[in-house]
Amino acid sequence: xxxxxxxxxxxxxRWYEDACAAAHALxxxxxxxxxLVMRELIFGPRRFSELRASLPGISANxxxxxxxxxxxxxxxxxxxxxxxxxxxxxxxxxxxxxxEPIFQALGRWAARSPLHDxxxxxxxxxxxxxxxxxxxxGRAGELAARxxxxxxxxxxxxxxxxxxxxxxxxxxxxxxLVLDGxxxxxAAAIYGGQPLEALEAAGALRVExxxxxxxxxxxxxxxxxxxxxxxx
Amino acid sequence: xxxxxxxxxxxxxRWYEDACAAAHALxxxxxxxxxLVMRELIFGPRRFSELRASLPGISANxxxxxxxxxxxxxxxxxxxxxxxxxxxxxxxxxxxxxxEPIFQALGRWAARSPLHDxxxxxxxxxxxxxxxxxxxxGRAGELAARxxxxxxxxxxxxxxxxxxxxxxxxxxxxxxLVLDGxxxxxAAAIYGGQPLEALEAAGALRVExxxxxxxxxxxxxxxxxxxxxxxx
DNA sequence: CTGTATCCGTGTTGATACTG
DNA sequence: CAGTATCAACACGGATACAG
Numbered sequence: 105x106x107x108x109x110x111x112x113x114x115x116x117x118r119w120y121e122d123a124c125a126a127a128h129a130l131x132x133x134x135x136x137x138x139x140l141v142m143r144e145l146i147f148g149p150r151r152f153s154e155l156r157a158s159l160p161g162i163s164a165n166x167x168x169x170x171x172x173x174x175x176x177x178x179x180x181x182x183x184x185x186x187x188x189x190x191x192x193x194x195x196x197x198x199x200x201x202x203x204e205p206i207f208q209a210l211g212r213w214a215a216r217s218p219l220h221d222x223x224x225x226x227x228x229x230x231x232x233x234x235x236x237x238x239x240x241x242g243r244a245g246e247l248a249a250r251x252x253x254x255x256x257x258x259x260x261x262x263x264x265x266x267x268x269x270x271x272x273x274x275x276x277x278x279x280x281l282v283l284d285g286x287x288x289x290x291a292a293a294i295y296g297g298q299p300l301e302a303l304e305a306a307g308a309l310r311v312e313x314x315x316x317x318x319x320x321x322x323x324x325x326x327x328x329x330x331x332x333x334x335x336x
Numbered sequence: 337x338x339x340x341x342x343x344x345x346x347x348x349x350r351w352y353e354d355a356c357a358a359a360h361a362l363x364x365x366x367x368x369x370x371x372l373v374m375r376e377l378i379f380g381p382r383r384f385s386e387l388r389a390s391l392p393g394i395s396a397n398x399x400x401x402x403x404x405x406x407x408x409x410x411x412x413x414x415x416x417x418x419x420x421x422x423x424x425x426x427x428x429x430x431x432x433x434x435x436e437p438i439f440q441a442l443g444r445w446a447a448r449s450p451l452h453d454x455x456x457x458x459x460x461x462x463x464x465x466x467x468x469x470x471x472x473x474g475r476a477g478e479l480a481a482r483x484x485x486x487x488x489x490x491x492x493x494x495x496x497x498x499x500x501x502x503x504x505x506x507x508x509x510x511x512x513l514v515l516d517g518x519x520x521x522x523a524a525a526i527y528g529g530q531p532l533e534a535l536e537a538a539g540a541l542r543v544e545x546x547x548x549x550x551x552x553x554x555x556x557x558x559x560x561x562x563x564x565x566x567x568x
Numbered sequence: 569c570t571g572t573a574t575c576c577g578t579g580t581t582g583a584t585a586c587t588g
Numbered sequence: 589c590a591g592t593a594t595c596a597a598c599a600c601g602g603a604t605a606c607a608g
Contacts, residue, residue, distance in 0.1 A: 128451070161352065191589080199564075207358045210362065217361075
């Protein structure tokens, strides 16, 4: 008789057979799109369609698979919203939230890449995450401020204090400064050296509140030098 | 006529169309095996066959592809050894070396995984990397020591000082303490709480030099608590 | 011996269309 | 809106054959 094809009882997915914890992290999060899905969840729960919209190029079935995989890994939890809105949302678990240093390490490293193209689409979560990643605590010094962001439909209130940035989704009321524009535009001001005035004149950005604070804020996020190519 | 299949002039690989630096890092390093190849190079150049041996499961053609991709990304450089040994080695570039925080973030995060299996094969690089990742600077205090490792054929001399560990491949002469055994055995002592005496009695480990230092050293690498499962 | 190229079976990914 | 079904293209991993 022919030998039956055994759907191996162990790992249905492909695992690295490696005790290294970093390799295990890649077992859990290393599939294509998985980390980007997590990135979009890091400032709060999101609906399926919101995730799809902020991840240009992901297809519905892959997003379904990734969410299921991340849920099985204990990284994402599915929540049903209270009765009024009967929609479902996906949220990071507490442990999932602790993945933020992974994004910071990846982002800090890739900021030196000669191939990095900052003109591609830029999600709100990416921008906020990049602020926390690239903030130069030395330059921030003792500066303390509440800075709000209006990014499309999304609202975030950030608190800069003691060289750190706390970020919360929600209304920007009471902020000392509010920046209103597409994530890519705000990134152009912070990382691309585009003058605020030019962006405002072009109608791409609105600055409300303390303009001196805005000018100072933009200087707090220096980029590292690009890596040079090395001879073989 | 039929439309020709265009092998796109740019990168034939799949990119995330995303300006986020972390996403770009995944463009460069996110393919299967890529980060594990880099991990094996982080303490020094390696030959093709050495890489293959320390990466159980990788196939020759995939390793070739990854090395080529990492070279194109500017992360790995190919070097030809001086005449006597006419072999080729692969080494991380300076920028490639700066990826270590990525491994630390991944490893620190995955150490909390309930699914992590520490009994799988464990490479020398993984062990050394884990020491730098998990060292508790507070517990190390002002302890300073030179600790050598004999891991199969490989030799490493580490210097513990000021709550940090420097690691260099090379002879262990002059170390205050030398641990000689398979990486998995040393990991069992450090992370698994296996008593040194038992491992020595079993012939799996040799301890040379300052035994009191050995006992103290083993306590410097506490593991975080496992993440609990969260209700949906 | 070291490293690369090619073929092939299989599983994963991604685009479109479709259903509850 | 939230996914599932289907299918084509590609990536992975194993074997083998080839080049220096």
